[in-house]
Amino acid sequence: MRTRPLKVALLGCGVVGSEVARIMTTHADDLAARIGAPVELVGVAVRRPSKVRAGIDPALITTDATALVKRGDIDVVIEVIGGIEPARTLITTAFEHGASVVSANKALLAEDGAALHAAAESQGRDLYYEAAVAGAIPLVRPLRESLAGDKVNRVLGIVNGTTNFILDRMDTSGAGYSEALDEATALGYAEADPTADVEGFDAAAKAAILAGIAFHTRVKIGEVHREGITEVTAADIASARRMGCTVKLLAICERAADGRSVTARVHPAMIPLSHPLASVREAYNAVFVEAEAAGQLMFYGPGAGGAPTASAVLGDLVAVCRNKLGEATGPGESAYTRLPVSPMGEVVTRYHISLDVADKPGVLAQVATVFAEQGVSIDTVRQQSRPDSQETGGEASLVVVTHRAPDAALSATVEALRKLDTVRGVASIMRVEGE
Numbered sequence: 001m002r003t004r005p006l007k008v009a010l011l012g013c014g015v016v017g018s019e020v021a022r023i024m025t026t027h028a029d030d031l032a033a034r035i036g037a038p039v040e041l042v043g044v045a046v047r048r049p050s051k052v053r054a055g056i057d058p059a060l061i062t063t064d065a066t067a068l069v070k071r072g073d074i075d076v077v078i079e080v081i082g083g084i085e086p087a088r089t090l091i092t093t094a095f096e097h098g099a100s101v102v103s104a105n106k107a108l109l110a111e112d113g114a115a116l117h118a119a120a121e122s123q124g125r126d127l128y129y130e131a132a133v134a135g136a137i138p139l140v141r142p143l144r145e146s147l148a149g150d151k152v153n154r155v156l157g158i159v160n161g162t163t164n165f166i167l168d169r170m171d172t173s174g175a176g177y178s179e180a181l182d183e184a185t186a187l188g189y190a191e192a193d194p195t196a197d198v199e200g201f202d203a204a205a206k207a208a209i210l211a212g213i214a215f216h217t218r219v220k221i222g223e224v225h226r227e228g229i230t231e232v233t234a235a236d237i238a239s240a241r242r243m244g245c246t247v248k249l250l251a252i253c254e255r256a257a258d259g260r261s262v263t264a265r266v267h268p269a270m271i272p273l274s275h276p277l278a279s280v281r282e283a284y285n286a287v288f289v290e291a292e293a294a295g296q297l298m299f300y301g302p303g304a305g306g307a308p309t310a311s312a313v314l315g316d317l318v319a320v321c322r323n324k325l326g327e328a329t330g331p332g333e334s335a336y337t338r339l340p341v342s343p344m345g346e347v348v349t350r351y352h353i354s355l356d357v358a359d360k361p362g363v364l365a366q367v368a369t370v371f372a373e374q375g376v377s378i379d380t381v382r383q384q385s386r387p388d389s390q391e392t393g394g395e396a397s398l399v400v401v402t403h404r405a406p407d408a409a410l411s412a413t414v415e416a417l418r419k420l421d422t423v424r425g426v427a428s429i430m431r432v433e434g435e
């Protein structure tokens with residue numbers, strides 16, 4: 001074993017960074033044995049230097065992250081600050097000053113992954129980011145390496161722990177949305193700004209990364225159709241239950257049948273209770289991968305939290321350190337091609353639409369006609385007079401579940417339904433997946 005240690009700089013020492021530092025210290029001998037050289041933590045950049053950080057030598061703490069990455073003797077920089085800047089500049093500066101980088105920063109990778117990979121490759125450095133998608137679950141490396149000889153056609157999964165935790169609590173214990181979000185935040189699952197979780201930005205970033213690696217292309221977060229969970233109501237969850245389904249926030253990445261384009265989307269969806277994703281509870285994540293030769297694979301595990309995420313970061317640290325010692329690098333930007341991302345309107349799926357309608361003869365036929373005019377075939381219809389029908393002037397709830405149809409046709413249907421006098425409101429529209 002080499003005795004000169006590999007030097008590691010840690011940028012960020014919050015939920016994830018503090019666990020990375022702890023495991024680096026407590027598992028130092030094991031890490032050295034697996035890498036073939038010891039690793040030494042030589043600096044920890046934070047924003048608030050006076051904060052007490054258990055197990056970290058105060059002499060290592062600095063607020064000058066730029067000076068740390070510019071030292072010139074750092075082998076690996078671990079970036080767990082998050083956000084776009086200063087993380088992006090720190091990473092590219094680290095490459096320029098001789099370091100490879102391990103990052104958990106999905107927001108940045110989904111925004112600027114191609115440029116960062118190109119910068120790493122041009123400097124002969126590595127950029128690894130297993131922790132950026134689905135926390136502890138090995139997913140990036142299996143897609144990038146183990147399945148590199150196969151053709152992945154579809155990736156479908158739960159990739160945000162916070163929203164899965166909230167939906168699970170709302171479904172199983174009847175908890176309120178805010179109460180469940182507070183609990184997820186206290187457990188360290190939520191992003192610094194939980195809007196990123198509940199509005200689907202975090203899952204969209206992960207979908208962009210997954211689509212890119214799975215299909216050997218590049219997808220930016222802005223190209224991912226995104227809907228969050230803020231509009232999911234207790235009524236939607238109850239309605240899903242009546243259909244033998246549950247509601248999950250799904251990330252779905254698909255390669256077109258002709259292989260010439262891809263789609264990537266994140267939205268709440270109803271999935272049958274019999275589907276394996278339906279039993280993914282709390283902050284767990286799970287991802288289905290469908291590949292031509294391998295068939296269906298499922299990856300499951302903790303998708304958020306300090307220690308699980310640190311596990312993925314340390315796995316990358318070992319891989320990058322091994323590459324350093326072997327004077328090699330992992331696959332770079334030149335391994336990627338460019339496939340166009342098709343708009344959401346071209347996605348074909350099923351829909352569950354809940355309407356408030358006038359409770360009088362002919363309404364059902366009127367609604368069915370609108371669906372037919374837009375070429376959207378109805379699978380089932382359930383109509384129920386509301387208990388407050390008298391006060392609402394005779395109102396009923398109408399739940400329509402369609403066969404598979406293009407998203408654009410469904411949008412046109414909903415627009416036309418809103419124009420009917422007898423349709424008093426569109427209470428919810430949810431896609432039905434996983435059947």
Ligand SMILES: NC(=O)C1=CN([C@@H]2O[C@H](COP(=O)(O)OP(=O)(O)OC[C@H]3O[C@@H](n4cnc5c(N)ncnc54)[C@H](OP(=O)(O)O)[C@@H]3O)[C@@H](O)[C@H]2O)C=CC1
Nearest residue numbers: 012013014015016045046047048080081082104105304305
């Ligand atoms: N939490 C999770 O479950 C997961 C997180 N991630 C990703 O990991 C990354 C880190 O997340 P997390 O640990 O939760 O975030 P935290 O907010 O808990 O920690 C961020 C850390 O970065 C430090 N920091 C912020 N700005 C600067 C700056 N300008 N210079 C130096 N240090 C700075 C903070 O310092 P200070 O301590 O002084 O405030 C803090 O130590 C993010 O990219 C996140 O998306 C990925 C998977 C799961």
Ligand SMILES: N[C@@H](CC=O)C(=O)O
Nearest residue numbers: 160161162189191304
């Ligand atoms: N906020 C994220 C953390 C991990 O990526 C989540 O809830 O999944």
